[in-house]
Amino acid sequence: MTARHRGAVLAAVLLVPVLSACTTVDHTSTGASAIPAPTGSPAPAAYDLQLRGVLDVANAQTGQCSVPAPPTPDAAQQASLCSADRTLLYTLAPAAVAGAEVSSVEAVFSSARPVVRVSVTPQGGAGLVRLTTEASTASPPRNQVALVSGGRVQTALPVTDTIDGQVLEITGFDSIDAARAAAALLGPSASPSATSAS
16 A cells, blocks of 8 residues: 655555555546435534544553544544554544544545545645654654544554645545445544544
8 A cells, every 4th residue: 555645655554444455645636536425415514534643553452442432532632542453552643634624535536446535624734744744754653644533543654755735545445335435434523523623
């Protein structure tokens, strides 16, 4: 799995089975087509998605990863969260991008491939630049960016260069249904305040 922005490459290891074998790409071209949303679906008020720097990662010990997952933490605070498969425990920096800074998460076709597109606001884009600039010059595990949703680290991406766009695409899905399932993991929050920065 890799991530690219104008030639910059990020290696990624996804911890969620539905997201496995995917690539994350900062996408600025117009060659993508959206998959129509189901009719009657209300527009989301906020997304339960945070992008955070990884401070430390260790194997989770018995009892460290509760079932069900805890709520997504306050974006302004450091957090300790488990991976989606509950095998790793991450210590995370405050969120650089969170909640209202995510403008959409959708399954689309890009260059005839099913992808999950995550679009962020200009403020979210500025946070993404800061986050990936810091991570790209750090040593492991601080060179990773974690995508947090549902109280779990859904994936952590090692960063090798700054991403300076407002659109990320996660690619490599076998079908549009797999992309939709992954987008649902990063989708709207029932409680928008849980992901908003204070």
